[in-house]
Amino acid sequence: MDLKLDADDLNTCVQCGLCLPHCPTFRVTGEETMSPRGRIALMRAVQDDGVPVTDEVVDAFATCVQCRGCEPACPSGVPYGHLMERTRETLADAGAMTPTWQRLALKPLAYPAMLRAGSKALSVAQRLNLVPARLGLSEEIPFSQEPLATSGDDLFLFTGCVMDAWQRDVHASGQRVLEAAGFGVTPTNDLAPCCGALQAHAGLARDTRSLAEKMMANLPAGGGETPRPIVVDSAGCGAAMKDYGHLLGTPEAEAFSARVFDIQEFVAQHMNRLPAVEPLELAVAVQDPCHLRHVQRVHDATRTVLRPFVRELIELDDDGLCCGAGGAYSVLQPELAGQIRERKVASIERAAADFVASANPGCSMHLGGVGVATVHPMQIVDRGLHGIA
Amino acid sequence: MTPSLAIDDPVLSTFAAEVGSNGPIAVAGGRTRWDHGGSLAADARIIEAPQGIVEYRPDEMTVTVRAGTSVEELHAELAEAGQRTALPERGGSVGGALMVGENGPFVAGRGLLRASLLQVRYVSADGALVTGGGPTVKNVSGFDIPRIMVGSLGTLGLVAEAIIRTNPVPATHRFIASSDVDPFAVPDVILRPGCITWDGSTTTVMLEGHEVDVDADAARLAELGSFADVDGLPELPAHRWSLPPSDVRLLGAKPNAPAVGAFVALVGVGTVYASNPQPQRSIDPTVRLISDRMKNQFDPTGRLNPGRSVLPFEPNKAGAA
Amino acid sequence: MRGQITGRLASLVKRSSKSAIEADGPDAALLADLRSALAPDRVKMDGAQRSLLGHDASVFGGGVAGPVCYPVDAAEVSAIMTIAEQHGRGIVPRGAGTGLAGGAIPLGAPVVIAVTKMNSILEVDTENRIAWVEPGVINLDLSKHLASYGFHFAPDPSSQQVCTIGGNVGNNSGGPHCLLYGVTNAHVVAMEVVLASGEIVTLGGLDAEPDGYDLRGAFVGSEGTLGITTKIAVRLTPNAPSVRTLLLAFSTVQAAANTVSAVIADGIVPAAMEVMDQRITIAVENYVNAGYPTDAAAVLLAEVEGLEGGTAIDADRIAELGRENGAVSVRVAATDEERALLWKGRKTAFGAVAQIAPDYYLHDTVVPRSKLAEVLDQIYEIADRHDVLVMNVFHAGDGNLHPLIVFDGRIEGTWDRVHAAGGEILQASLAAGGVLSGEHGIGVEKQQYMSAMFSDDDLDHQGRLRRAFDPACRANPGKVLPAGHSCADIAALRKVPSGVWG
Structure with a gap:
């Protein structure tokens, strides 16, 4: 089956195995199918040799955390994360992974009101001990909080979906720190409901692309000398937004991604402005x-x-x-x-x-x-x- | 085609012809450990191994030497280039020392004998000249014949020539002794001691290396106890025990101490020179099984060094052997 | 001879894993027995698993795995051995699969015994200066663990961040710092092993001179053909208080090699002496920006370890000898960070090169130090003649060459040229008085070259050593000894299953 992977990307892997100890699933299982080297070999087997996509093959792909710890460890520079996202996208399109219930579960992320309602329901359920412990959710999901207020237009503070619903106090701290450094902050709130990272991980890249386009339209660069930075305090969201250039492949998306900063990255560049x-x-x-x-x-x-x-x-x-x-x-x-x-x-x-x-x-x-x-x-x-x- | 390790030394070929392919046979070196591993069968023909240093390359840190060469002669030659080997200096021949496999008292500084044999040429039970290992200091080409030859008492093949790793003799060395130091604290403060002995009361340390390092080591030791310069190691008793290093602690005037008698122990190594012999140790039956198979593979008729065995004969088989 | 060897190696070149996945599975009875002996989820036989374990990090493929077992202790390994014997199957041990000679490639659909779940450091015994570890412990993890005790495990192969101690034992692994400390054989004092017949036995011992033949020594480096380790007592090496690292640049490779010989002849045994040629220095510098001089024909990275005073003397002397032999610059790492960066360049050299072309084939031979420059000249000439790119980065201190052929295997006919060049490099090394392998082992890669080094009698005796441990030749069948020797019935192994070997 054609996984639509770039042959050169796939061939970059020389099977040296230096990635293995940096892979969390290999670390806990010791199994080759649970390693980046193994997964890449399976991608090749499926794409180049027509090996059937059995349950075991799907499982090898589905068990990847997509932490991308293998990438810095790779001396050959294999773009593993992109290979895995593309593989999942192709398999999801073919109905081989990411079943409907998962797709439905990811829907509310793009709709803040729905997510907040869902969170509220979840927090109630959790307090009533209806949520299985194995979900590993934090102890208490807050019922609700006040949205953040705009203090200026120097930069956007991306508030996102899950995090805004469950950890808004983090955004509040981030905003205060940015303000202490003298920046006027525009929290994105409903302007940019979701970065699309979880969808991309699940192989639903089309959903991510549409979220990306929406966000790009809603967070303009402004007319200033330097385009308005978009500061992100969730590492996963920031990584996804920095990848829009690759995902959409347009100059506009590249320019957008160049405006995205992790909040630590941004603050580190302006430490001299903090007392x-x-x-x-x-x-x-x-x-x-x-x-x-x-x-x-x-x-x-x-x-x-x-x-x-x-x-x-x-x-x-x-x-x-x-x-x-x-x-x-x-x-x-x-x-x-x-x-x-x-x-x-x-x-x-x-x-x-x-x-x-x-x-x-x-x-x-x-x-x-x-x-x-x-x-x-x-x-x-x-x-x-x-x-x- | 000719293998790169093909043998074209007529001296070795003559030795192989002398060994021949039948009849019980043994090689005599300096006879310093002649009864080690049992008494040679009376009907065994006794021959001598060829002698001579074949090639010495100080910049390769290797020496090719025939088995009958005395260790003394070899080390005298090496000393001129400021080098030495792990072979113990207790008289006897290079081949004999390798076949007995004992380390000398300075093993901590000079390294294990078993690790120093790079290549070995020996005559097999059927009279063929065989090469094991290779001439370079690093080599993983195939099965490691030299390892099973060291300490094999000539029961697998009769060694004719060896390539041995050499090492530089350090710039200086010094013996110091103390009767109030904890001998087991010494290894913790000395990075690379040449030797540490303890006889139950006196601890003797041989320090070697650059003078500045030896002085630094001596200064560190002076913080542990009062040391004085001495001429060398104490007299070593005749018998040797092999213990885990931690068991050396048990020696001396302690209850349930191993009955070594008078002793000089190598601290951190576990070899104990003692007035009493070490009792026979029990041998894992699978170790014995592999060892017996090894002997049968290399010497199916038992003609090489008959009467000798690397493992103690089992009591109930002693008569038969 | 070369043509024959090339043909044989060419048939092993990694190719489609399709046949492996679609090959007939092992018989159900074998699987059922294995599953009842281990937890069922630790015996795999799905196509994905078996196809992946058909190869290792070498350029060779074509292996076909039988059931893949993940035991957790010696008793389970013993049970697997017994069951495999009952079913007439071979076994192949596997660690992290980083071998470069194809030692872990399963031939004849053997039961694969992966030790990666046996990865505990069982005991650190500082008084006896040993640690008992399971075979799946990763080399670098062990040294990191030992750091708090002031010790490390000395063998440091370039794959040390991933390779296992069990694999190090199987290959008698080396690394840059083996110049001073010696290879794995010098750092393993005892091992619990399981023989192919299922017996569990301890070889060697913690005492100074264990009785009998040095079975421990014979086992180390036997590439899994004598059995499997299940517990290993490794020697602890104290961390030296003073380490000095020098980088010397030369205008000829010959001058760098001469310096290496001069240092040894002077009575200095550095901890490491590594040489990189200009091609690889440029590649590395692009990757790590460590300040390697890219205009030098060769650089020598030398390191001394010991006490403060002695390392200062040795470092000065090495610099002096370097200048006497034509070093154009000598740099001494001033800080730990600078030292680490220089080593990062050396240790990721192969990776840096992997960015130049999609394939590389890393060779491994040893020559006498005095022949280094001469053999290197031949290597460049051989590579030119076969129109392949070769780079050299090597353990100069012990004469261990690592010619690295970089190429694009997708271009028709490249593999043949790569293998032909590799074969000639080996022959040149042997002709210079060297050996086939310094640390990668023989595996399937160099089997047919064994006869270029050893006589039939020599190889016959190696086979005898092997049969003392494994009379039926069931452990890692088809490896090390060349076709025509006992325990090397490669033709029969290649028949299973048909089609895969071409």
């Missing part, structure tokens, strides 16, 4: 979200931003291995996601920090599911600047 303060008496461990470290590769910025605000920064000892959240992965592959999380939790425990900083809602919810409390780096900076709100 000097006494560091908080905290030892903070940094848990890098995969889409910050492996995809955007701006995780150093997290350290730059946090360092002046805390007594001690602690690195985890697992070389940035994924925590198993992976967007909807923790719901779709609960067993593997749990095993992967156990490794991460062990590493966090060894770090013995006061707080774990993590810049992605998926990670924090997934880790929260087993009682590991995380805070967003912006919440720490906000606290350092403003004290406890």
Whole structure:
């Protein structure tokens, strides 16, 4: 079957295996089908050799967290993430993966009102113990919060879907930090309901493309000397939005992607605009979200931003291995996601920090599911600047 | 085509012809461990291995030497280029030392004998000249014949020539001794000791390397106890025990200590020179099975060094052997 | 001879995995027995799994895996061995599948025993200076774990971030720092192994001089043909307090090689001495920006480890010897970061090259140090004559060459030229007094070249050593020894299943 993969991309892999230890599913299973090298070999087998797409083959693709930890480890520069997204898209189109219930479940993300209603329902259900523990959701989903208010038009703060519904206080901290650096902030709220990352992961790239187009239309560059930056405080969303150029393949999309910054990345570039303060008496461990470290590769910025605000920064000892959240992965592959999380939790425990900083809602919810409390780096900076709100 | 390791040394061919293909046979070196592994059968023909250093390349850190050459002669030649080997200096021949397989007391600094044999040429039970291993310091080309030859007591083949790894002799060395130091704390502060011995009361340390490093090591040791310069190691008792390094702690005036008698132990190594012999150790039946098969594979008629065995004969078979 | 070898290797070149997936499955009884001995979900026989385990990181394919087993302890491995024996099947051990000689390629649809789920560090015993580990532990993970005790595991192959200790034992792995510390054989004191007949036995021991033949030593580097390790006691090497790294640039490869010989002849044994030629230096510098001099014909990366005073003396002396031999520049890494960056360049060299062309074939031979420059000249000449691009990055300190042929295998006829060039490189190395392999092993890659190094009697004796452990030749069948020797009935293995081997 033609997976519509670029032959050159596929041939970049020389099967050396250096990716294996950086793959969370290989780490917990030790199985070749659960490794990037194995998955690429299967893509080749399907596309080049006409190997049938059996359940086992689909399973090999479906178990990938899409953390892309393999990409920085790859000396040959295999574009694994794009290969996997395209593979899933082709298989989803052919009805071989991403069943209807998953498609339906992803629909509300694009519709803020629906999502907020759903979240409310979910939070009620959770309080009534109706949500299975294996979903690994954080302990309490807030009922509702006030939307963020615009303070100026220097930049957009992307608020997104799931995160806005469940972690709006993170956006609030981010906005206060940006304002402390002297920027007037426009929260995107309903202007840009969803980045489309989860859809792209599920092979529903068409949905992502349409969300991307909508967002590009709603978040104009403005008439200023420099185009208005779009600052994103969710690593997964930022990675997806930086990929619009590749996804749509248009100059407009490329220009849009060039305006997208992770909030740590953005703040790190403007540290001189933040006031000097006494560091908080905290030892903070940094848990890098995969889409910050492996995809955007701006995780150093997290350290730059946090360092002046805390007594001690602690690195985890697992070389940035994924925590198993992976967007909807923790719901779709609960067993593997749990095993992967156990490794991460062990590493966090060894770090013995006061707080774990993590810049992605998926990670924090997934880790929260087993009682590991995380805070967003912006919440720490906000606290350092403003004290406890 | 001719294999790159083909043998064209007439001296070795003569030796192979002398070994022939039948009749019990053994090779005598310096006879320093002649009864090791059992007494040679009385009817065995005893011959001598060829002698001579064939090629010495200091810049390759290898020496090709015939088995009958004395270790003393070899080391004298190497010393001129400032090198040495892991062969123990206790008299005897290179071949004998390799076949017995004992490490010397300075094993910590000079390395294990078993790791120093790069290539071996031996005469097989059917009289053929066979090469195992290869001439370079690094080699993983096929099965590692040299490993099973070291310590084989000539029961698998009669060694004719060896290529042995050499090592530089350090710039300086120094022996110091202390009677108030914890001998087991010494390895923790000395990166690469030449030798550490303990006889139950005195700890003797041989330091070697650049003078500045030896001085630094001595200074570190001085913080652990009071050391004084000495001429060398204490006299080593005749018998040798092989223990895990941690068991050396059990020696001395402790209850349930192994009955070594008077002893000098190599700390961090586990070899104990003792006045009493080590009792026979039990042998895993599968180790014995593989070993018996090995002997049968290499010497099906049992003509090589008959009466000798690398494993102690089982008590109930002792008479038969 | 070359034509025959090329033909044989060409038949092994990685090709479609279609046939492997569609090949007839192993008989149901074998599978049922294996599943009852292990948890059912740890015995796989779906096409995806079996097709992936048909090859390793080498350029060879064509293997066909039988059932794939993921045991968790020695008892399970023993049960697999016994069942395979009852069903007349071979077994092939597998670690991370990073071998470059095809040692883990399953021939004759054997039961694949993957040790990747046996990955615990069982015990760190600092007094005996050993650690007991399971075979699936990753090399670099072990050294990271040992760091807090002040030790490391010395063998450091370039694949150390992924290769397993069990695989290191199978291949007697090396790495840059083996110049000072020796290869894996010097760092394994004891092993629990399972023989092909199912017996579980400990070889070697923690004591200074274990009784009997050195079966431990024979097992290390046997490429899985003597059995499988299930527990390994590795030696702990103390981390040196002082490390100095020098980068010397030369206007000829000969001058770099001469410096290496001069250093050794001077009585210095550096921890590592690595040489890169200009082609690979340019590729690496583009990738890591470590400040490698790209205008030099060759660079020498030398490192000394020890105490502060001694490493200063040795580093100065190496710089001096380098200048005497024509070094145009000598740089000493001033910080740990600079040192790490220089090593990153060396260790990712193969990856950097992989960006130049889609395929590479990494060779591995050893020559006497004094012949390095001469053999390198021949290698460039051979590559030119076969119209392939060759780059050289190698463990110069122990004469271990790694000629890297870079090419695009999709161009018709390229593979034949690559293999022809590779064959001639091997012959040149042997003619210079070298050996077939320094650390990659023989596997399927160099089987037919074994006769170019060893006589029939030599190979016969290697077969005897093997049969002492595995009389029926069921462990990793069809490897190491060439066709025509016992335990190497390759023709029969190639018949199963038909069509795959062409």
